[in-house]
Amino acid sequence: MIRILKRLFRLMSQYKGRLYLGIALSMISNILGIVPIICGVWTIKLILDDSNGAAVLEPVYVLQLTTIILGSVLLRWLFAYIRATRQDSIAHEVTCAERLKIGDILKRVSLGFLQRKNMGEFTTAITTDLAFFEMQTMNVVNNIIDSYIFLAITIIWLLCFSPFLGGAALLAVAISTAGLQLIERQSRKNSPIRQESINEMADEIVQYVRGMAVVKSFKQEGVASDGLYRAYHKSKEINIKMERNFAPCDALHRLGLYMGTMAITCITALLALQGEMELYMAIMLIVYSYIMFNTIESANNSLHILEMLDTVAEKLQSIEDAEFIDKDGKDVSIDQYDIEFKDVSFGYDSREVLSHISFRIPQNTTTAIVGPSGSGKTTICSLLARFYDARNGEIQVGGHNVREFTCDSLLKNISMVFQNVYLFHDSIRNNILFGKPDASEEEIIAAAKAARCHDFIMALPDGYNTVVGEGGSTLSGGEKQRISIARAMLKNAPIVILDEATASIDPENEHLIQQAIGNLTHGKTIIVIAHRLATIESADQILVIDEGKVVQRGTHQQLVSQNGLYKRFISIREQAEGWAIG
Template identity: 45%
Template structure:
């Protein structure tokens, strides 16, 4: 038994690396399956079903290879261990006969050892399972602890908001250890005014909105609301005063009623209907089989992009926070409904401090200031007419946007 245990423990020194490779390969397979299922519409639309399985096949092959390596590595040591722990009769019989012939052992005791010995050896087979699963569970726990040990956003602030103006002072930010997404951003949005942020894709517009909500902390500089650094404010207090409407609002797998009520869990049915009418979603909700009690499916699968955005606006209207962040809140709306939704947004943002992240430049004509971002820096700032007259990046963006509005499809000489 001692020899068998020494052999299995000596071989167990290599288990950490083998099990880590096995779990990594298994994780890659699982990730590929999830990605495929989430992307099934795009895959089918572009007829890429066969190609999409290349990554899956490769990851499955890696997992298979890791299992084969594991099996080959453990085959001989496990066979030796198994042979030793199950070979107790080969030791008991000669030793027992020798002791019995010498008068040191009774026949009853000898027979007892012949019966108990093999059972005793079988029990030691469990040691291998305990060692193997112990190492595997340890590796799994290490991965879980990496999540638990991730640095939390410090939430020890005790100051209270007494104003809702927003100030960025020399703000720099990067995701993890990458290059800076924002570089020395400085601007001030007075309370009750609107500030639009425009710029090419990847210039850092959405990041500014997320930093105001403190989804991440800045690497350098500070963000002030009401004169207080947002790090000095209780996170719950900060977020209770901010409503955010994103270009792709998250819809929970629940009823429409509960998705809107997230904005204010204590809201009455009358209040929910009122904000739904203001957000122009009451009409389509009433046409659904169960009205406001209709389940929308996972991620709002049963709703169109425009319907999800209108529910997101209704949610923000219900919250009625003094700071509003609009991340292209009308991007999925058709022209027929956009005008009415703009009215709803006007009601939402009335007398509020507003950050508007915009691509549709005609929606920001009446804001008090516009910031133009490029490669994480503010390259222009001013009012709408001022920026148009500068002939800078904003003017180029406006000219491109205006020309796109006049595009048409022609068949021969006839406009379609």
């Protein structure tokens, strides 16, 4: 428990002044909660004294006690208000900072790190887990600390009345603590399993929703939902098992507290009957015995939640401990944009994709990369953009090893247009602004016109303020592609990577895309992965990749005059592009 509290305090260390103030105010509020009981019992004493003729019950006494009770209630309200305004927002501020930190981390890790973790894990970490942390942390911390401090004060107070009362309270706490230790042990064992179940369930939901079009088109709702139902069933079984394991420990914890209440009541009654304790004091202690253990009883649930918070913190820590791909990088500025691969090898896990490839791309030239599917073409572009690091060899941009750059300082020199365009669920304007967040309206419109998408944007109901669906689902493939080109044009980077940018475009839109690409690439260093002859033929050099190696290089005219993979490729493309309906 102490270990977990220390971890949570480290997470909130930036706000420790407000945190400690809130804990102190919460503790004082709990102590003030006893004042009405004391005043009520004191009133009983005054009534008894008055009835026995030992003293006269003056109205001023009633007024004084009423004033004390009212004052304690008002002070509790004031302290609770101050605590809420000063402390309750800490968890929200920490959660916001953690979300931003995770966002920054994900930008600086390799794509391999993202692929090793499933989407459900990231989704739950940033949403469900942090929301749980946000809502529970302050309540749990206050509850546990208040409970134990309040209990310590109570036991000391009871010991002042009688060693027997203090001993009974200590024995009750010992039995309760044994139960709490068992609860903590069970929670520590079960929380990671529960977290894994939540991640699996989130991942299955994401896959099910994303694949809904495929599910419907193949009429496989039952097959597709099997994984989802299994995840739901597994989550149910885990939660039921946790409750069953939790129940005996909880019963032991509560038994200790109830036995403590019973023992204090009996001891107090005996002391009163033997004349060793005033009746009013006995009444107060008996009433108090039913209240004093309430705080420690509520710590039961808090301790269970504390273990779950520890699992969340552990998960967040695993993300934050990810190694930055540019941890040794510097903010490098370059004025030359030639590219060179020197004996570069790379693979995903144990599968080798590129093997000792070397080539040079001079500044302001176009290099086309062709080859069979899976030969490593896209991987070359990913290594250049440093989405991954090469296992062996060196990649240079402008005479500098890409490992010398920070991700930001490298990627500010590169614009990328992918075959599978992703647009964010936002306005078209903001999607274009991704290329240059501080661009003016005139710059946005100029980029859109150059990318041949201004006209169709203006035909939309809200123009540039039109919100597109997630991934750009409300636009056609050609429209999405042109917006992505406008985004790249607005960035105006000196190096442009086109990864199958026209592969899935219909003939009606292809000429518009080609015009947009022509505007984008003018005067740049270009790498283009393409299968269309018109794109390949005009390249300054062509690299033919097969099984991770450069098997041919040269211009179109040079390569078609050689027997090899490129000539066979061109022959196949000419047949495919020259087909007609008879």
